[in-house]
Amino acid sequence: MADDWRNGGFGLYVHWPFCEAKCPYCDFNSHVSRNINEKQWLNSYLGELRRSALETPDRVLNTIFFGGGTPSLMHPDSVAAIIDEARSLWRPANDMEITLEANPGSVEAGRFAAYRDAGVNRISMGVQALNDDDLRRLGRIHTVAEAQAAFDIARTCFDRVSFDLIYARQHQTLAAWRAELTQALSMAVDHLSLYQLTIEDGTAFGDRYAVGKLRGLPEDDSAADMYLATQEICEAHGLPAYEVSNHARPGAESRHNLIYWHYGDYVGIGPGAHGRITLGDRKLATETHLMPNTWLDAVRNGSGERERTELSNQDQAVEYLMMCLRLKEGLYIDRYEALSGSSLPQAKLDDLSAIGIIEQVSGRVIATKDGRAVLNSIIRELLG
Template sequence: MDDWRNGGFGLYIHWPFCQAKCPYCDFNSHVTAQIDQTRWAAAYRAEMLRAAPELSGRVLNTIFFGGGTPSLMHPDTVASIIETAREIWPFSNDIEISLEANPTSVEAGRFAGYRDAGVNRISMGIQALNDDDLRRLGRLHNVAEAQKAFDVARNCFDRVSFDLIYARQGQTLTDWRQELDQALSMAIDHLSLYQLTIEEGTAFGDRYAKGKLRDLPSDDNAAEMYLATQEICDNHGLPAYEISNHARPGAESRHNLIYWRYGDYLGIGPGAHGRLTIGGQRYATETYLQPGAWLNAAERTTGETSRTQLTSEESSAEYMMMGMRLVEGLDSDRFQEISGRSLPAERISDLADIGMIEISGNRLRATDSGRAVLNAVLRELLVE
């Protein structure tokens, strides 16, 4: 009934607005000229208060403002949300409150406002340290602006992370090595490093389908970039703790660890998902995707559109898929408690024989080689 306590409890706030839609992005983000921030702050508050009775008696470990571009939020909006959360739940002594930011929306005064509101970690969407590639990715900033924004963030916050995308058009392994070295030369303690994926329904997806997205690295070249990423980050003291995330020891994203350790999180805002344990049952929650529909519903009744009770099989599969992303792996005893069955011993033995996974005590984890092809490993572990 209390399995979620193994991962913790977090609050995710989705801010759906951006200055422009990036061509690779399949997140629920929208461009609009007018935003009534007072109205939005009230709607977030109403949704948290609605959820409070079902989630009483919990300690809140993390808050994450994602998007979209949350650094377009007024600091007063952020402060209102944090204050409401504090009214409802006691905060853990080391609560992590993160906010995603784009370099184009960074102002020293605004960042100081976020800090004063209670934000203590910034995650910055830099994406590339090459001006030509930033233009191809549809970003509105250049490298100089990104570096300046990073400096502003560093002056306000002890914890700053930033994202980079690799396997971009025309990018070579040498290019990526140089760019990653440049990123690591900055005063950084956390990096999220994602391979460019072409998603259906995005501008890049449409171009790719028409044969107009040329010069993408081959799968083999992208795999070489992934392996180089592990080597370079290890050498700089930022080992991987998850497939795409690297940190100095102690600087890991605690909010994302709630996802990967299969804790509970309340998702509020357009398109936000959640996982909540209520009355001993775990539920998957969803919300309205369109900002206007969510806002109107949150003001009237609730922005939640569905709440699906997960079976033990579904929960154990989710725990497997999340936990195996982590270098620490998953707890085999916990898997058995969730699923009511043991891990597939024969398949584990076969995967261990070929160096894809390893077992230490009650921990099952993917090796470096296994994490590079994790989807294939998971297919073997999850097949009936």
């Protein structure tokens, strides 16, 4: 299975852990700090790139993704230096996708142009809502007008611009979400990531919810109606779902995220970054230190990784199934069987097909539209 990763490709994820403010729903590894030695951070990133490249020589690098946190708080010169170093360490694909996440409140025209000149060719914007009251509830520091202005600026600098929206928010109705999504689709967007609000333990929203102070969340049936409306509206506007929460015009899909969903290899650097790398016939899950200063100290001592775990063939098969079933194209049965050394339970596949939540087509298992709405249940059934 040494070459299985080639089915998905090879990417680089760079985690910038800092934000201007911590959003109450966010459970990502993000921190607020007013004193950031960016030169120190850059040197640490470059050192981790070199360490990682020694293990993965002769790879073609398909994508780079700057995530966070708020990577649009990074100086464009730092972004350029990381891109240049990555290009020198691995063979860059001719059509390499380089994405940077941006918050509308942290960018302006000159900064976007500088990111473009640094080599970024795709922007993913954290808009989250097109309603100022809801933006305040979500703890966002931008307004709708600022988000629209930032999007317009990004469109002048980049051919590919995506943005995120959250639905099933407090006090949101189905009619309001339909109108908001239609407005978003009118903005000449070619990629949307549309997520249902989830209440995570350890977040400010999680704490409020636990004591009954997070009011106005829609009932499960209402949230499900919003999900189904999302599929209908996006498809009617030419942005069908290619993954459970992601919609794109044909050709505008996120190539970096497709590496995850196709179960390829990716190097993850920065605090809290995860990776999957194949070394010989071993596939390793890597995880870095979470806290920024701990990570910096670890890098100075030779490696920012906290741990790496060898994945068994069965572990890999399970991860492949969980990732690929999220995609419209589904899971390739022969690849699953090659990884696991065993077959999927045919009786369960037939039962799930009979109730219309999966299809078995041309050697693939595909979750139907109805099935993607209950994907976790399908996964539990197949792995149970």
